[in-house]
Amino acid sequence: MRHVDMNSLVVPATWNAKIAKTVKAVREAVSSGEKPTFRPHWTDPLLRQALVDLAGPKCWYCETPVHGNNPDVDHYRPKSAIIGVEGPGYWWLAYAPSNYRLACGFCNSGGAQTGGQSGRRTKSNHFPLLEEATRATAEHSDYTKEQRVLLDPADDRDARLLGFDLKGYARRRSGVPRSAAEVGRSVCRADETIRILDLNRELLVEDRKTTMGDVRGLAPLLANATAAPLAREMIARKIGVRSDWSAAALEALRGHPHAAGKVGDLASNSTQLGLTSSVLSNGVDLTDLGFLISAGALKPGLILTAVHEGDHREAEVLVDGRISCDARVWSTPTSAARAVTGREDIDGWDFWTINIDGAVTSLSELRGTYRG
Numbered sequence: 001m002r003h004v005d006m007n008s009l010v011v012p013a014t015w016n017a018k019i020a021k022t023v024k025a026v027r028e029a030v031s032s033g034e035k036p037t038f039r040p041h042w043t044d045p046l047l048r049q050a051l052v053d054l055a056g057p058k059c060w061y062c063e064t065p066v067h068g069n070n071p072d073v074d075h076y077r078p079k080s081a082i083i084g085v086e087g088p089g090y091w092w093l094a095y096a097p098s099n100y101r102l103a104c105g106f107c108n109s110g111g112a113q114t115g116g117q118s119g120r121r122t123k124s125n126h127f128p129l130l131e132e133a134t135r136a137t138a139e140h141s142d143y144t145k146e147q148r149v150l151l152d153p154a155d156d157r158d159a160r161l162l163g164f165d166l167k168g169y170a171r172r173r174s175g176v177p178r179s180a181a182e183v184g185r186s187v188c189r190a191d192e193t194i195r196i197l198d199l200n201r202e203l204l205v206e207d208r209k210t211t212m213g214d215v216r217g218l219a220p221l222l223a224n225a226t227a228a229p230l231a232r233e234m235i236a237r238k239i240g241v242r243s244d245w246s247a248a249a250l251e252a253l254r255g256h257p258h259a260a261g262k263v264g265d266l267a268s269n270s271t272q273l274g275l276t277s278s279v280l281s282n283g284v285d286l287t288d289l290g291f292l293i294s295a296g297a298l299k300p301g302l303i304l305t306a307v308h309e310g311d312h313r314e315a316e317v318l319v320d321g322r323i324s325c326d327a328r329v330w331s332t333p334t335s336a337a338r339a340v341t342g343r344e345d346i347d348g349w350d351f352w353t354i355n356i357d358g359a360v361t362s363l364s365e366l367r368g369t370y371r372g
Helices: 017-032 045-055 107-108 180-185 187-197 202-223 228-239 245-255 290-294 331-341 364-368
Strands: 072-075 099-105 162-164 170-172 304-306 310-316 323-324 328-330 355-357 360-361
Touching: 017 360, 045 099, 072 107, 099 107, 099 304, 180 355, 202 228, 202 245, 228 245, 228 323, 290 323, 304 331, 323 331, 328 331, 328 360, 331 355, 355 364, 360 364
Parallel strands: none
Antiparallel strands: 072 099, 162 170, 304 310, 304 355, 310 323, 323 328, 355 360
16 A cells, blocks of 8 residues: 555546536435435546546555556445444545545455455445544544544555565554554554455465565665666666555565665655554553563464354464464454454454463453553
């Protein structure tokens, strides 16, 4: 995910006139308590092209190219309904170009193959909040107060939260603290975004891995006076915001000894995100299992268990505190639990249990001994 500057969007001059009657009809339907009908004006070729012009013909969430196919125009804040929330969606944003994000079919609707099985529904009408009380419910609400879970490519701070390992898997960027709201809800926004959008589907991971390998293969040439100019040009093509999987390409440069200082700010390891740290004063982060491993309460390789609707579930604790289950790796117990159950309201710290000397203990109970 790369930041897409929506301030550069040039809305077609005919847009307001085109949507005027529909907007009026939607507003009247809502006022009378009826279900509004949304005409798909967002598929307008001129508007779609204006969105493509911002970052090229690719999905803004996963950066998969959509050459030869029209990308979906996703409503970041769902227009008609919100999964898990009663009442209408953000109907007043149905025709607001600022609410549009280009998406591939997999990120917007799902269906990607993983392990030989078709994936579930992805973005669709998902728009969870860390605190439901902050949700905007009226046309002139202050959206800045919403504590969003889903990362937004139009928000520069959000785009910086998502990182990648060298195998091509998306994950929370290393060293980035979680917000106080994330800690309070025992979730990680990056991990939840990866889960909801299925950002570690098989083909996507392979494409990222190949791109990252290409960039790291070019990086040593930057130290060669003869090869450096061509290497710079090729790397620039890979990491440009309009390039496919450019965030992964940029990640491949971070920390590479031959790239440091040679590609300007793009190769920098440190980025100030302006976030509130979730790390306690003693340096302990209570949002993942890493601190329990450091304290000796958990050991890498330990099997976590749970029972959901009669089915027995298992997950393995990894050496870095992440959790592996169903061939996927998650940063937090909550995202792992939601991934295996398909439920959006599960707290993974209560869901997963371990057996200590014959006694079954939840991760929540184990963590409780370290709080305070």
